[in-house]
Amino acid sequence: MTSSEWGRVDDDGTVYVKTVDGERSVGSYPAGTPEEALHFFTERYEALSFEVQLLEQRVNGSKLSPEEAAESIKTVRAQVSDANAVGDLAALSGRLDALAPVLAVQREARKAEKAEKAAAAKADKEKLVGEAEKVAAGSDWRNGANRLRDLLEEWKALPRIDRASDDALWKRFSGARTSYTRRRKTHFAEQDEKREGARLVKERLAKEAEALATSTDWGPTAGKYRDLMRDWKAAGPAPKDVDDLLWKRFRGAQDAFFGARDAANAALDAEFADNAVVKDALILEAEALVPVKDVDAAKKAFRDIADRWDAAGKVPRDRMKELEGRIRAVEQAIRSVEDDAWKRSDPEKSARANDMVTKLEDAIAEVEADLEKARAAGNDKLVKDLEENLASRQSFLEMAKRASADYSG
Template sequence: MTSHPWGRVADDGTVFVKTASGDERSVGQYPEGTPDEALKFFTERYDALEFEVGLLEQRVKAAKLSPDEAATSIRTVREQVVDANAVGDLGSLVTRLDALGPVVDQQREARKAERAQRAAESKVAKEALVAEAEEIAQGNDWRAGANRLRELLDQWKALPRIDRASDDALWRRFSTARTSYTRRRKSHFAEQHEKRDASRVVKERLAKEAEALADSRDWGPTAGRFRDLMKQWKAAGPAPRDVEEALWKRFRGAQDTFFGARDAANAEQEKEFAANAEVKEKLLVEAEALVPVTDLDAAKAAMRDIAERWEAAGKVPRDRMKELEGRIRKVEQAIRGVEEEQWRRTDPEKSARAGDMVSKLEAALAEIQADLDAARRAGDEKRVRELEENLASRQAFLDMAKRAAADFS
């Protein structure tokens, strides 16, 4: 009989293993080999079991398996070890396997706490997603809002589920917000589509009218009409993208054609007006030579001739108009001023009033002179002084009246 610390081989080739209680259990026979070969065969089986137990210990302690997977693996390996047909300290392997139970329990509790933590964090995160989605659903940012809701949905899917009641309630709120926003967005774009179609009709009409005006040479009214058409174009709003640019090119092209022709005509007209300005500058030289006026009748006759030629000269450039008109008006005012002054001096009514005033003052002076002569003869010095003062005052008035009368003579 060949023995081993944990087993032996009987004479008939039966191999026994010692249990932890000290009893023996038959694990098999190896009749074709020597006892040493038999023990080696069954101890190698033990080594394989020990390796498997060690590997399981490493995986369990490193948390490579979930607690449930670890418990199942421990149970499976333990069943293999307890009834194993192998020679070795099977009891120690069982003890090592049993020692993994508390480790698994700790991991299970840790995972439970971790899941609870993740669930709490997930709930907070989902509540934030729901709040943002509901805020977006109330807004009108149709482009960025839709993109953001898609991002929020991706974030929702990436978050772990929480308890079913809370998860379902939050999902209903989230889904309702998305649905509400989507419906409002569709309604908005449907309304925009209708408005764009209406704008297309308006802008087609405006482009057609603009094209009809493009060759007009009625510059003022047509330019005003183009301004009205532009106001209507802006008020119409955008048309569908596939026609907006084409309609604008038509409308703008008609405008450019008209205003280009008007600018060309204005440029030609400006040349003509510039020549007219040169003629009027020469007329101004003649007119300004009449001032100061020495012969009113000759100046008036010359000015009438200049005025006729002035009108016949035609329009001048807008930026020269004020200057030239101001100079001719200045000459006219100078002649008119001389004429008014002459009329004032020869006004019969004013002349008569001035002559009457002289006569009355002369008569009054004669009376005062007579009274003064009488006072002197009487030797009344006081009366003489009063009458002399009165006489001097009246004489001053008379001199003024005579000068005024002379102005009307």
């Protein structure tokens, strides 16, 4: 009989392995010697041990999920239990048993990681819901729909969380999208309705503008065009393609009218150019009256100039403001001198000025009498006060006399 620590080969070539429960036949190797038979089944054990070693490395290195690792351990354990191999099979089973605590730790870690990811996913979904509700409450019809589509894609990329929370958040998210879509459709329906109304108004305005295009009633027609433009702006936008065509018609009619008016005004300006030459000369004649020395003579001369000014007729529009401004400046200068002369001869003011002089003279006489008495009495303090009073009243008297002289002059 050939034997080793973990097995033996019987004389009939049967190979046995030693286990904790006794010997167990694992097969025979009739083609070789007992030593070769024992070596053959020992190599089988080494292969099985290597497989256990690989499993240990994968489990300890977290290369497998706890579920996958448990299933692999179960498979290898069955192989070890029924192995037709010679070796310490109990040790292999013990090594497999030693992996159970490792799996327990990994399961707890996976559970904690899963809970952490679920919490993060829930927070992310709550954030997406909050933003979706914010978009839904706004009126950004251009960008809001695109943003909600992007948020939906982000939602799909997130893992599911517990069913109750996931369903509640989805209900809010979906409700926000539905609310926004409904409001957006209503908005654009109202816009379409307004644009259709604007189209009708602008068609009418374009027709009215075209009807006025050939008018030569320049002032009133220009006012009507201003009213039409105000109504055009108030109408709001019509559908884009129609709006452009209607504006082209409206603006074309407007340009035709104002072009004709400008041409007519240019012809009148050319006709009135000679009148401006006459008024330039009249202005030089008028401006020579300033500064005014003799009001009556200046007034008479200006009246003559004004008569000739009116007779000269209209001037080009671009000269009107300048010429009128210069002639009015001369007129105002003469009137100002006349007003000053009247103010100086105002009898009421002259009387008031004379009355003031009389009153001041009487008051000064009284102060002078009091001053003589104070000096005679040797009252120095009273003398000083009366002298100051007298000086002040005399100063006022001089001013009152000058004013009285101005009015009497």
